[in-house]
Amino acid sequence: MTILLIVAKSLRQHLLSTVVTAASIALAGGLLMAVWVVKTQSNDAFTKQNAGFDAVLGARSAKLQLVLNAIFHLEASPGNLPWSDYEDIAKNSAVALALPIAVGDNYHGYRLVGTTTNLFAVEHRPGRRYRVAEGNAFEAGYMEAVLGSFAARQLKLQVGDKFHPYHGLNFDEKQKHDELYVVTGILEPSNTPADRVIWIPLEGIQNMKGHDAKSAAEISAVLVKLKNPIAGRGLELMYNKQGNRLTFAWPIAQVVAELFGKIAWFDKVLELVAWLVAAVATGSVLASIYNSMNERRRDIAILRALGARAHTIFLAVVLECAAIAVLGMIAAFAVYLGITTVAAGIIRAETGVVLDAFAWHPILAWAPAAMIGLSALAGVIPAVKAYRTNVAENLVPVS
């Protein structure tokens, strides 16, 4: 207990440097944990995210572009394919469900995706379908829209509201279409990219005034659910190897994993920066305590004169460094939550993929342990100085 009292008193006596040093630990620790969690979670979320589909069929292009466009509703469509291609794959015995989609319009930056009511039969997770939480599904052939939950919230649209779509995938107020759509329903949150989409009947996109007349018989892609995911190999062979007009992106997770593989170097740089910041913060503990050793010499001498052993003083200094790190890492969780919440918000707004700042990750245990351990280790240097304090010389006040 005595040693804890000595540590607590010292922290209080050097309050300003304690707070500043703990704050630097908090920022570094929070950044380290946030970088790790955002990186790992986004990697997991993107590679596990398939919105309920096993593959995408689209115009000849890179698989990644096809998946980003059709599943994540990012990037431009690589081109259209005729309706007959949809009919062909829908009839394939390996296919459980084929959902045609058409893109090309937006409302204030949120994509309009034309599709069929089969959307509501798709399980985005086992046992969980895209369900209309408020209102009703759209009806084919009508200018009706069902909004993803995130899009509805961001656009502040409710059931019964009406809106004019805008041409193109990016919002341009000069590109307003004349058609007036009515919101008939809002989807239950699915934590998939579908949450940030405005779903309308397929014909809506195909027949929107100003669109190329040829597109009335075309679609942008077909989302495919297979009866058995292994069957994708045969379809891949058929479309990608034997044909040269279409691309069959399968399996989706592998396609996205390739993207993360390409930017793996960036992850490494981020990790390195986070570790460097953590190392600098740990060094600041050392500098802060070491620089205050001169003013501590007399207190140390007094403690020794009262009978405190040299190793007690050594331990007190090491514990003080660790205590600063403990305080810093407690605050680091607030920094971590702040960074991950902001990052998760941005990622969700841009991709629809949901990250959970409160989800457990082992780094939330070993980053604090590492920071506290490193700070205690850094404390060994000033602790040795404290250990060697000459008691007799330092009992006399410094004048």
Next chain:
Amino acid sequence: MPLLEISQLKKAYTSPDGGTHVVVDVPEFKLEAQAQVALSGESGSGKTTFLNLIAGILAPDTGSIKLNGLELAGLRESARDRVRATTIGYIFQTFNLLQGYTALENVLLGMSFGPGADREFAKALLKRVGLDTKLNHLPRQLSTGQQQRVAVARALANRPKLVLADEPTGNLDHANAGESLKLIREACRENGAALLLVSHDREVLGQFESVQELGKFNRAAK
């Protein structure tokens, strides 16, 4: 058997020019249990070094220091720390209170390295020195005389057999000095501790029945 028995004690320092400067050279010194002895000596006579050797803060170069039957000279530093924490109380000229600790905490700290913190005894000691209303005051919130009284209470906190006092009234005015000295002597007597006090103040020395001149038994001071 005397409480403190010193023989052939020597301590020297290396001076900046590389030479050896002997500060303490005491062939023999004894102090009986519960005795109260004053040592007189001018500045530079080795008073503080002599006390620091007895307290185990400094290790002697040669010689023997037996305290309560235990030979200190051969002990390692940590063992000397232990002896100091359990057997010796020390009152300094500059009080040496820890500035971040309250009066009560300073006294508790005086116990905690030795027999262990006893809050009630600490409060009783502070009450004895007239500071029962200042338990939670920091040293800077106390007068010089009050700080000295905290130092007295702290020196007795570990129920020592020997209290060493190094010019304990040196920083006090005349009135406070007399009062403080009386308090130190009474408190030591009440707690069964011997007192070895060094001073160069004739008025202080005049209060003691037994006064020994350091210059006479420390050959290095002659």
